[in-house]
Amino acid sequence: MLRKVSKTTAISMALTLVLSVAALFGAGPFPVPAVSAATLNFEGETTANTTSGITTSNSNDSSASGGQYLQTSSSTAVGSWVEFTVNVPAANTYSIEFGYKQNTGRGISQLSVDGKSQGGSVDQYASVAAFTSSDLGIVSLSSGSHKFRFTVTGKNASSSSYAMTVDYFKLTSAASSSDYNVKDYGAKGDGSNDDTNAINSAIAAANAAGGGKVVFPTGTYSTRSIHLKSNIQLYINTGATIKALSGIDSPESNSYDNYQDFGHSHWHNALMWGENLHNVKITGTGTIDGNGVLSTSDNPGSGQGDKAIALKLSTDVEIGGLDDAHRLNLQRFGHFAVLATGVDTLNIHNVHVPNFSSGQRDVFDIMQCNDVKVTDIYSENSSDDIVKLGSDYSLGYKRPMSNIRVDKVVGLTNCNVFQIGSETAGDISNVHVSNLTVLGAGKAGFSISVNDGSIVDGVVLDGINTMTGTTAPIFIEISNRGRAPGAGVGKIKNVTINNVTATNAKSSNGEYTSRSPASRMATERITRKILRSTM
Structure with a gap:
């Protein structure tokens, strides 16, 4: 009608x-190189499974992981599911990578782990058949048996079917040796000490080692600009807050800033920023707080900054929480919570913007980027x-x-x-x-x-x-x-x-x-x- x-x-x-x-x-995975890691790979065609009653079959394809993949029949409908029972040998926190084959007759699926929704939805439709993968977030698992269920929730308007495929799903746990705790580098996390140098030192150390997870334990980390580097994951724990201090980096020059507003023309005047990077994660269940230092103005003052996260000409970037119940919080972020310009393969998910009456203008400004997913966002208040x-x-x-x-x-x-x-x-x-x-x-x-x-x-x-x-x-x-x-x-x-x-x-x-x-x-x-x- x-x-x-x-x-x-x-x-x-x-x-x-x-x-x-x-x-x-399907947005690709964002692996952070680790000194060592435990990886559990479960093939769709060989892992024990049950279904909602739909028929599944294994198809041969040399491009598939293991040379085969599982697919559901054309009778698949909304609500149909395939559930895999897997054994996890050791309790740990695992990242989930889901591999599947796209095609013109594919539906949209949602993963649940032990009955709880996990990660964003995955649209398997594409006009050209291809194998790809999606990052479905991080989950904490005990040792023992767990159920991974993929449920069809809909389909792309251009798709001819609700059928789905499962090539594999992979669980990767980063070993503790790849973690760089900012407190080990001198951060106090007391809300008053300037932790900028400690945070940037932890990031530099992880980057020099080939990559790793920079961890913010519970505490309030007052900081000026954080300089992001390649192959780095910033992990903000529950109860941890990264809070802006006055003295944010100055905006860089830009010969083309007359063609758009000031905020879109500069990236360095941010609480955290990076250029020409690869494989960057900013995840967790803590908070990034502009603290009134980040301006919503088109002409911010010296040392003030106007955005929380800025990335330019980078690839393989993830920003988000763990799931709907465990979100990353972005607040009082100034003109932008996230400004991504020329970023390809960008995954933003499970983010919460609290209800502040001021200090929050645009949430996600995604400029000339390709292969982008933005899913599971709850924004209580913004002015743009x-x-x-x-x-x-x-x-x-x-x-x-x-x-x-x-x-x-x-x-x-x-x-x-x-x-x-x-x-x-x-x-x-x-x-x-x-x-x-x-x-x-x-x-x-x-x-x-x-x-x-x-x-x-x-x-x-x-x-x-x-x-x-x-x-x-x-x-x-x-x-x-x-x-x-x-x-x-x-x-x-x-x-x-x-x-x-x-x-x-x-x-x-x-x-x-x-x-x-x-x-x-x-x-x-x-x-x-x-x-x-x-x-």
Whole structure:
């Protein structure tokens, strides 16, 4: 059922049932090299399993781990599951890597361990068959028998089936010899001592050893800028807080900062930052607190900083907690909780943003990145976008952005819960968003705003989406702001919006506007199904 989605003054658009979305992906694993580690590998085709009643079979493939993989039949439906019983010889904390084969007829699965949901959902759909893997977080296991159940929760709109595959799942426990406790390097964790040098020394030592886990035990670690390095995991324990001190690094120069706001143009003025890195994790169940030192202003003062985490031109990055009940907390983070620019293979999951009335602007700004997953986010309050995808000119060139998966975002904001834009210099494609729960939004629950000449192609909103107290639940706009060299009028095409229920909307069910007469025919193939709204 579709009612009153666009205003009479909106762009003239052809509504068809055409959708073209290329391969979505499963974010790869993020292993941290260790001095030694125990790894338990369980093959899908040989590990003992039971099912909900569906049929499984083993298929041969030389690219599979062990030369075979398990797959479920085409009769697989939502709620179908395969459960593996495994023996863990030693109690420990393990990271979970899940390997599977993508294809056009694959569903979305969710892992549970001993009955508790673990990690983010995995969409196995892709337009081209390929083996890949996803990091499903960290779990603490006792020695003995444990049950790993993969349950089908849905499917991509482009998928022909709910079937799923299991190539393998792998449990890796880092040995204690790879842990670098910041207190061993002089950190006090008393909330008053400046622990900057101790923290950066622990990171440097782990990096020099080839990689490792830098551990923050219970305590409050007051620090200026933390300098991230490759092959490092920062692990923030429950009861541990990393708290910003005045004296954050100064912003670096940028010849292209006139094309976007100050915050998007600089990375060094952050509580923690890194450039040209590989294999970085910031995980745990503790807190990263800007402490009023990180500014939401477009012109922060000297030593103030304006973001919690900044990463530039890096690969294989993970930021998040363990599961829905054990989240990483980001608070009072200034302009951005996370600014990722030119980062490929980025996994953000199980993050909580507490309810602070000020000091929290954009939560996740993901700029010209590829192969991104953002899942299981709960943001109680922010003054700007919660999940924002964009492509600006801060790198001095237009960098395309593709293969983005956003799922299970719950939030309240003065702006948009999810937005593509407004920075849109480079093209953005293959974006799959699902299961948005909007508790209130000063603008929209779901927004696409093309302003700087890019083409946005292949966007899906599906799952179960509920939106309360928005100005417009769905907002799509094209303008000709031109904040990039040679920018013209952009285009939005191949968008599907499914299953949205909106209540207490301040405007119509959806608003589609154009600020430029030249852009009025720049939208193609926008499909909307089952959009319900009450004012």
